[in-house]
Amino acid sequence: xxxxxxxxxxxxxxxxxxxxxxxxxxxxxxxxxxxxxxxxxxxxxxxxxxxxxxxxxxxxxxxxxxxxxxxxxxxxxxxxxxxxxxxxxxxxxxxxxxxxxxxxxxxxxxxxxxxxxxxxxxxxxxxxxxxxxxxxxxxxxxxxxxxxxxxxxxxxxxxxxxxxxxxxxxxxxxxxxxxxxxxxxxxxxxxxxxxxxxxxxxxxxxxxxxxxxxxxxxxxxxxxxxxxxxxxxxxxxxxxxxxxxxxxxxxxxxxxxxxxxxxxxxxxxxxxxxxxxxxxxxxxxxxxxxxxxxxxxxxxxxxxxxxxxxxxxxxxxxxxxxxxxxxxxxxxx
Numbered sequence: 001x002x003x004x005x006x007x008x009x010x011x012x013x014x015x016x017x018x019x020x021x022x023x024x025x026x027x028x029x030x031x032x033x034x035x036x037x038x039x040x041x042x043x044x045x046x047x048x049x050x051x052x053x054x055x056x057x058x059x060x061x062x063x064x065x066x067x068x069x070x071x072x073x074x075x076x077x078x079x080x081x082x083x084x085x086x087x088x089x090x091x092x093x094x095x096x097x098x099x100x101x102x103x104x105x106x107x108x109x110x111x112x113x114x115x116x117x118x119x120x121x122x123x124x125x126x127x128x129x130x131x132x133x134x135x136x137x138x139x140x141x142x143x144x145x146x147x148x149x150x151x152x153x154x155x156x157x158x159x160x161x162x163x164x165x166x167x168x169x170x171x172x173x174x175x176x177x178x179x180x181x182x183x184x185x186x187x188x189x190x191x192x193x194x195x196x197x198x199x200x201x202x203x204x205x206x207x208x209x210x211x212x213x214x215x216x217x218x219x220x221x222x223x224x225x226x227x228x229x230x231x232x233x234x235x236x237x238x239x240x241x242x243x244x245x246x247x248x249x250x251x252x253x254x255x256x257x258x259x260x261x262x263x264x265x266x267x268x269x270x271x272x273x274x275x276x277x278x279x280x281x282x283x284x285x286x287x288x289x290x291x292x293x294x295x296x297x298x299x300x301x302x303x304x305x306x307x308x309x310x311x312x313x314x315x316x317x318x319x320x321x322x323x324x325x326x327x328x329x330x331x332x333x
Contacts, residue, residue: 025120037283142207
């Protein structure tokens with residue numbers, strides 16, 4: 001019997017954006033992270049190294065899933081000075097392989113996949129961890145790509161009443177409000193300080209590249225839910241360690257958080273809490289293995305580092321739809 005092997009595809013950014021959306025990815029991330037926490041995924045810790053004198057970040061992120069059967073690797077880079085070349089600082093490519101043969105299936109632009117799956121995972125986690133209300137007040141710290149995608153995802157997945165945004169550069173936060181006001185009916189406002197954005201918020205998204213805390217413990221009210229997606233390396237942090245110590249902390253991966261998250265690694269090293277302070281993975285909460293929020297006044301934190309299984313699952317969905325729709329560019333190696 002001859003196994004038919006399709007010719008590999010190239011799926012560029014336009015292709016991927018047309019094939020998968022944040023509403024598609026919210027339930028997909030829920031299923032995928034449940035499988036991860038149930039031990040049904042093969043995923044080694046990402047391999048990270050520095051490039052050049054500026055110590056640019058490069059990560060190699062492989063994973064294999066069984067349902068659906070998918071194997072792939074994401075290559076992700078962070079070159080902080082890319083704006084000088086007209087490029088985003090964060091770039092990514094996903095390579096998919098045939099899970100039966102190892103043959104190349106597709107090479108996909110991974111920049112949008114990273115942007116969308118991160119926001120979808122955060123919104124999914126907030127559905128499980130935030131207090132249930134008809135009128136969330138959302139604070140977003142940051143005004144870049146992830147801030148935009150998180151606004152889209154949270155407005156889609158939760159009942160958001162109003163949004164306050166702060167980032168260090170006034171023109172950036174005002175541009176964010178002007179741009180995003182055209183895509184949502186939810187009132188948006190730029191604030192003059194992070195504290196002004198955060199006080200009174202029930203949902204807080206930290207989407208920064210900061211190496212120092214951007215949120216203080218005293219600013220966060222009881223019952224708030226905090227999503228932290230920045231500080232993915234040990235020397236960075238976004239949160240006051242007193243806030244992390246105060247909160248019920250849920251992560252995407254215990255192993256990843258203990259090895260890579262500056263907010264976790266530094267908090268443990270400084271004696272604010274121990275490894276046991278990470279009470280659950282979000283996949284355990286989703287599948288009922290562990291409890292998320294325990295009472296309405298509790299502060300919850302979802303610390304997201306992003307995982308290869310998320311990228312591979314999203315890329316597999318894009319590839320499957322591309323085959324169905326005849327989209328993409330066929331290549332011959």
